[in-house]
Amino acid sequence: xxxxxxxxxxxxxxxxxxxxxxxxxxxxxxxxxxxxxxxxxxxxxxxxxxxxxxxxxxxxxxxxxxxxxxxxxxxxxxxxxxxxxxxxxxxxxxxxxxxxxxxxxxxxxxxxxxxxxxxxxxxxxxxxxxxxxxxxxxxxxxxxxxxxxxxxxxxxxxxxxxxxxxxxxxxxxxxxxxxxxxxxxxxxxxxxxxxxxxxxxxxxxxxxxxxxxxxxxxxxxxxxxxxxxxxxxxxxxxxxxxxxxxxxxxxxxxxxxxxxxxxxxxxxxxxxxxxxxxxxxxxxxxxxxxxxxxxxxxxxxxxxxxxxxxxxxxxxxxxxxxxxxxxxxxxxxxxxxxxxxxxxxxxxxxxxxxxxxxxxxxxxxxxxxxxxxxxxxxxxxxxxxxxxxxxxxxxxxxxxxxxxxxxxxxxxxxxxxxxxxxxxxxxxxxxxxxxxxxxxxxxxxxx
Amino acid sequence: xxxxxxxxxxxxxxxxxxxxxxxxxxxxxxxxxxxxxxxxxxxxxxxxxxxxxxxxxxxxxxxxxxxxxxxxxxxxxxxxxxxxxxxxxxxxxxxxxxxxxxxxxxxxxxxxxxxxxxxxxxxxxxxxxxxxxxxxxxxxxxxxxxxxxxxxxxxxxxxxxxxxxxxxxxxxxxxxxxxxxxxxxxxxxxxxxxxxxxxxxxxxxxxxxxxxxxxxxxxxxxxxxxxxxxxxxxxxxxxxxxxxxxxxxxxxxxxxxxxxxxxxxxxxxxxxxxxxxxxxxxxxxxxxxxxxxxxxxxxxxxxxxxxxxxxxxxxxxxxxxxxxxxxxxxxxxxxxxxxxxxxxxxxxxxxxxxxxxxxxxxxxxxxxxxxxxxxxxxxxxxxxxxxxxxxxxxxxxxxxxxxxxxxxxxxxxxxxxxxxxxxxxxxxxxxxxxxxxxxxxxxxxxx
Numbered sequence: 001x002x003x004x005x006x007x008x009x010x011x012x013x014x015x016x017x018x019x020x021x022x023x024x025x026x027x028x029x030x031x032x033x034x035x036x037x038x039x040x041x042x043x044x045x046x047x048x049x050x051x052x053x054x055x056x057x058x059x060x061x062x063x064x065x066x067x068x069x070x071x072x073x074x075x076x077x078x079x080x081x082x083x084x085x086x087x088x089x090x091x092x093x094x095x096x097x098x099x100x101x102x103x104x105x106x107x108x109x110x111x112x113x114x115x116x117x118x119x120x121x122x123x124x125x126x127x128x129x130x131x132x133x134x135x136x137x138x139x140x141x142x143x144x145x146x147x148x149x150x151x152x153x154x155x156x157x158x159x160x161x162x163x164x165x166x167x168x169x170x171x172x173x174x175x176x177x178x179x180x181x182x183x184x185x186x187x188x189x190x191x192x193x194x195x196x197x198x199x200x201x202x203x204x205x206x207x208x209x210x211x212x213x214x215x216x217x218x219x220x221x222x223x224x225x226x227x228x229x230x231x232x233x234x235x236x237x238x239x240x241x242x243x244x245x246x247x248x249x250x251x252x253x254x255x256x257x258x259x260x261x262x263x264x265x266x267x268x269x270x271x272x273x274x275x276x277x278x279x280x281x282x283x284x285x286x287x288x289x290x291x292x293x294x295x296x297x298x299x300x301x302x303x304x305x306x307x308x309x310x311x312x313x314x315x316x317x318x319x320x321x322x323x324x325x326x327x328x329x330x331x332x333x334x335x336x337x338x339x340x341x342x343x344x345x346x347x348x349x350x351x352x353x354x355x356x357x358x359x360x361x362x363x364x365x366x367x368x369x370x371x372x373x374x375x376x377x378x379x380x381x382x383x384x385x386x387x388x389x390x391x392x393x394x395x396x397x398x399x400x401x402x403x404x405x406x407x408x409x410x411x412x413x414x415x416x417x418x419x420x421x422x423x424x425x426x427x428x429x430x431x432x433x434x435x436x437x438x439x440x441x442x443x444x445x446x447x
Numbered sequence: 448x449x450x451x452x453x454x455x456x457x458x459x460x461x462x463x464x465x466x467x468x469x470x471x472x473x474x475x476x477x478x479x480x481x482x483x484x485x486x487x488x489x490x491x492x493x494x495x496x497x498x499x500x501x502x503x504x505x506x507x508x509x510x511x512x513x514x515x516x517x518x519x520x521x522x523x524x525x526x527x528x529x530x531x532x533x534x535x536x537x538x539x540x541x542x543x544x545x546x547x548x549x550x551x552x553x554x555x556x557x558x559x560x561x562x563x564x565x566x567x568x569x570x571x572x573x574x575x576x577x578x579x580x581x582x583x584x585x586x587x588x589x590x591x592x593x594x595x596x597x598x599x600x601x602x603x604x605x606x607x608x609x610x611x612x613x614x615x616x617x618x619x620x621x622x623x624x625x626x627x628x629x630x631x632x633x634x635x636x637x638x639x640x641x642x643x644x645x646x647x648x649x650x651x652x653x654x655x656x657x658x659x660x661x662x663x664x665x666x667x668x669x670x671x672x673x674x675x676x677x678x679x680x681x682x683x684x685x686x687x688x689x690x691x692x693x694x695x696x697x698x699x700x701x702x703x704x705x706x707x708x709x710x711x712x713x714x715x716x717x718x719x720x721x722x723x724x725x726x727x728x729x730x731x732x733x734x735x736x737x738x739x740x741x742x743x744x745x746x747x748x749x750x751x752x753x754x755x756x757x758x759x760x761x762x763x764x765x766x767x768x769x770x771x772x773x774x775x776x777x778x779x780x781x782x783x784x785x786x787x788x789x790x791x792x793x794x795x796x797x798x799x800x801x802x803x804x805x806x807x808x809x810x811x812x813x814x815x816x817x818x819x820x821x822x823x824x825x826x827x828x829x830x831x832x833x834x835x836x837x838x839x840x841x842x843x844x845x846x847x848x849x850x851x852x853x854x855x856x857x858x859x860x861x862x863x864x865x866x867x868x869x870x871x872x873x874x875x876x877x878x879x880x881x882x883x884x885x886x887x888x889x890x891x892x893x894x
Contacts, residue, residue: 028650032669040792066788153635166632167614167673184631185613188600203475221698222479224691226614226673243690244671247697251668251786254701258708262778263771269783270793276804280775281811287771288812291764296823299760309756313746316876317738319763320770324710324734324872328727331709336716339698341513345487346717357723364728365735376743425771429763 010037014045022052031057035064038073046073050081059088062097068270071100079105083112090164091117092137092245095124123238132216133209135249136230136239139163142170143196145179150192152182165242167226171200176236178204178229206231209238213249218340220246257338260417261331263287283422290426294319294433301437311440314373314387318436321391322398322428325361329354329402330420337410338417351403358399359392366392382443390436398428457484461492469499478504482511485520493520497528506535509544515717518547526552530559537611538564539584539692542571570685579663580656582696583677583686586610589617590643592626597639599629612689614673618647623683625651625676653678656685660696665787667693704785707864708778710734730869737873741766741880748884758887761820761834765883768838769845769875772808776801776849777867784857785864798850805846806839813839829890837883845875 010029013022026034026049038046038061050058050073062085065073074082074097086094086109098106098121110118120138127133139162143152152169169187171180180200190199206229207216219228220243230239259267263283267276298315302308332354336342342350370388374381405423406416457476460469473481473496485493485508497505497520509532512520521529521544533541533556545553545568557565567585574580586609590599599616616634618627627647637646653676654663666675667690677686706714710730714723745762749755779801783789789797817835821828852870853863 030650030652030670032671156632157636160636165671184635185603188631188635189604189607203477205477220691221694223477224479224612224694226690243673243694244667246694247668247671247690250694250697250701254697255782255786258705258778258782259775261705261708262775264775264778267779269779269786269788270797273800273803273807276779276800277807280772280804280808284768284771284808284812288764288768288815291767292816292819295760295764298763299823302756302759306756309749309753309759312749312756312759313742316745316763316766316880317735317742320738320766320872320876321731321735323767323770324731325727328706328709328711331705331711332714332716332723335702335705339702339716341716350717353720353723356720357727360720360724361727361731365731368735369739372739376746425767429767433763 011041011045014041014048019052022049026053026057031060032064034061035066038065039069043076047076050077055084055088059085059093063089063093070097074100079108080112083109086121087113087117090137091120091124091139091239092135094121098125099129127209130213131209132207132211132213132228132230132241133239135213135216135245136209136241138239140170140229140237140240141166142172142176142237145171145173145195145197145200147196148192149187149190149194149196149199152187152196153192156184165244167242168229168240169196170229170237170240171196172237178206178231178235178237180204181229204229207241208233214253216241217246217249217253221340253338257335257417260415261334261421263421265418283418286422287425290422291429293426294429297430297433298437301433301441305441305444307444308437308440310383311386311436313376314369315433315436317369318387318391318394319429319432321365322394322432323425324398325358325395326398326402326424326428327421329358329399330406330416330424333403333406334416334420337406347407351407354403355396355400358402359396361399362392362395365395366390380443383440386436386439386443390432390439393435394428394432397431398424401427458488458492461488461495466499469496473500473504478507479511481508482513485512486516490523494523497524502531502535506532506540510536510540517544521547526555527559530556533568534560534564537584538567538571538586538686539582541568545572546576574656577660578656579654579658579660579675579677579688580686582660582663582692583656583688585686587617587676587684587687588613589619589623589684592618592620592642592644592647594643595639596634596637596641596643596646599634599643600639603631612691614689615676615687616643617676617684617687618643619684625653625678625682625684627651628676651676654688655680661700663688664693664696664700668787700785704781704864707862708781708868710868712865730865733869734872737869738876740873741876744877745880745884748880748888752888752891754891755884755887757830758833758883760823761816762880762883764816765834765838765841766876766879768812769841769879770872771845772805772842773845773849773871773875774868776805776846777853777871780850780853781863781867784853794854798854801850802843802847805849806843808846809839809842812842813837827890830887833883833886833890837879837886840882841875841879844878845871848874 010025013025038049053061086097098109124138141156141159141163143155156166166184168181168183170178173179180202181204182196182200186199205219205223205225207219209230209232216228219225226243228241229237230241232238255269264279267279271279333342336350366388369391370384373387374384401424406420409416409419457472460472485496500508533544545556571585588602588606588610590602603613613631615628615630617625620626627649628651629643629647633646652666652670652672654666656677656679663675666672673690675688676684677688679685702716711726714726718726780789783797813835816838817831820834821831848871853867856863856866
């Protein structure tokens with residue numbers, strides 16, 4: 001709330017206020033809040049603000065600007081302004097920013113930077129976005145095991161401008177391989193003259209550059225980490241991932257799973273029109289083909305007996321409830337697999353429970369529907385029984401498929417979040433229509 | 448992989464190995480890995496391991512044990528063992544553990560603890576689980592603004608046993624109100640004789656005990672925090688939330704949203720049978736009522752003209768595709784609202800895009816279905832046109848409802864993740880059946 005008021009006030013200042021007034025106001029705001037403000041300003045307001053800020057502040061603010069706005073802002077800055085800002089950014093944010101530019105522009109920006117920055121940023125840009133290498137930053141403090149604690153503190157001081165967020169220092173051997181880690185707390189508690197070898201933790205949790213970001217997030221989740229050192233394929237320490245980036249990874253991975261469950265690949269909340277259509281098309285096609293098969297099946301049933309028309313009104317309900325209950329079980333299993341809560345040990349325990357839940361819900365709703373059909377339906381009295389029984393069996397099958405399909409896809413190394421839903425609706429449509437109409441045909445034959 | 452092998456090896460040791468062999472093996476394992484092992488052992492194995500470990504290790508390990516196992520393990524420990532372990536735990540983990548016990552057992556455990564621990568744990572247990580107060584820990588280092596940096600470092604050293612994870616120290620005034628924060632990095636870089644007032648950041652980001660955990664997570668996400676101080680309703684500093692707990696909150700909140708979208712409240716991946724049935728019943732009821740209304744509607748339409756039966760086979764497809772496309776748009780909006788990516792500014796931009804996507808997908812699949820109907824359908828030739836056109840309109844309406852419903856529920860302060868889905872399927876069923884059959888009746892009248 002307070003931040004919201006600050007932002008309204010600054011919006012006013014940018015239009016009417018003097019430079020000093022704006023600068024003293026910016027001082028009390030967090031870069032994330034300034035970034036928010038920038039996003040909501042028009043081009044001239046953004047220019048004024050960015051020109052007023054010193055490079056370090058501009059670098060911090062631009063690191064916080066979100067994707068669709070970032071591209072726009074970056075394209076409006078002059079190459080020399082951009083170079084100064086990039087030079088003051090953490091290497092991971094700098095690499096992200098440069099990935100918004102053309103190859104030519106990147107070369108122009110890097111040409112003005114000093115050699116060390118260029119090497120660091122170039123190294124980071126080589127790694128795919130969704131790996132440890134793609135989310136790590138190159139800035140870190142590393143020393144030899146024979147260094148003393150007070151030498152380590154001197155080194156942190158020497159690198160204070162470069163390495164701004166630091167929770168751990170790393171200890172490396174002569175070939176730059178990681179041999180230990182020490183937290184700032186351990187350094188503070190230790191005797192300044194003791195050597196790092198006696199202070200550091202030797203059993204270091206680490207990642208390789210090509211580790212998938214989801215697996216990196218699992219390490220943070222499991223071991224309650226604040227940062228994680230990253231080594232290249234030869235075991236050389238090349239960077240570290242910090243927990244603030246992991247928070248973003250967790251959001252991103254959950255976003256992805258949400259959209260996948262709803263039938264959309266490679267899409268983000270803020271994707272463009274064309275990307276959204278392309279992302280949703282294949283899944284809808286799979287589901288559409290399944291429903292088309294069901295249509296043909298229903299047509300064949302209706303051809304076989306005219307009296308089946310009396311049963312038609314309840315058909316969408318039986319198919320739809322099957323999809324709902326199957327979807328619920330599938331969600332529990334898919335999400336459990338994604339977060340690692342459902343390991344092999346608990347998988348069958350949950351599977352049995354889900355089948356029981358489906359049967360219980362089937363019995364309840366089957367009974368309810370049977371009673372309703374008795375009053376609403378126009379068919380033979382046996383119709384109520386058929387309708388109720390079909391729904392019960394349908395929901396039991398739905399929960400079972402909802403559990404088994406994601407487990408099977410997981411075993412087959414197919415992403416269960418993506419593959420499960422269209423299969424379930426197709427199976428439940430075909431099973432439901434066949435079950436319901438077959439039972440109906442038996443009754444019609446008798447009555 | 449390596450951890451997996453360690454765990455297999457220790458499983459063997461617990462059965463055949465000597466005490467010393469087990470202890471030296473435990474030393475190289477992280478408490479999270481030992482917790483995993485404990486979960487997979489039988490009762491006698493668990494007992495043996497817990498008795499072998501010192502209290503501090505046991506406390507660290509039990510803090511990592513997950514819910515369904517925690518209750519079981521805790522109930523098998525003697526009260527005096529439990530008290531010693533609880534005394535060595537961080538206050539937030541201790542409060543979580545005690546919440547598994549009966550009031551009587553809690554009193555028995557607390558009776559053996561020292562007064563400070565009892566006060567801290569008692570304070571934490573008063574707060575609802577999903578608030579800042581429910582996830583904070585009481586352990587922190589706080590000093591006055593007039594203290595020097597070297598006094599702060601002495602204080603960190605003095606509390607080393609109590610406050611084990613520390614990234615920031617807090618600065619309070621005489622009435623224990625928070626006035627500043629300093630990171631360990633800032634303490635290391637500062638002159639040891641300078642006073643905290645000159646080192647600390649005065650514009651502190653903080654939470655109140657009753658802040659919802661989702662909002663707390665938003666603060667971490669927005670400001671890239673490692674820990675966040677918590678004050679009580681009078682502004683007194685009472686605890687801090689650390690980022691490792693926020694990682695759990697993010698998982699938990701995403702779990703909740705996943706299950707809500709699938710139509711389940713108050714459920715977790717590992718919920719019991721009864722809880723799952725109860726959690727899913729209300730949403731299914733809402734959806735079931737909607738479908739029952741559709742059934743009655745379909746019955747009325749079929750009564751009005753016998754020829755409508757020719758159109759029946761494609762009905763489930765038109766209703767089902769509406770549900771799919773509406774669900775996709777709803778997922779984008781619900782998730783965008785949950786993560787804060789869709790603020791008021793971007794809402795309409797995304798809304799227009801989604802409607803366009805719905806129309807485009809509608810046009811594509813409408814055309815495809817029209818062509819199929821031409822070959823598959825047995826009705827008049829105009830039928831292909833009706834089927835195709837109905838699907839096009841249905842999908843455009845579906846995307847529009849998928850966008851608007853969650854926005855409306857959000858404005859009404861109703862949880863869009865929970866309310867949206869049953870409404871969308873109901874609307875799409877009623878709209879789809881009415882649209883399709885009404886258009887069909889016009890053609891039948893003509894032909």
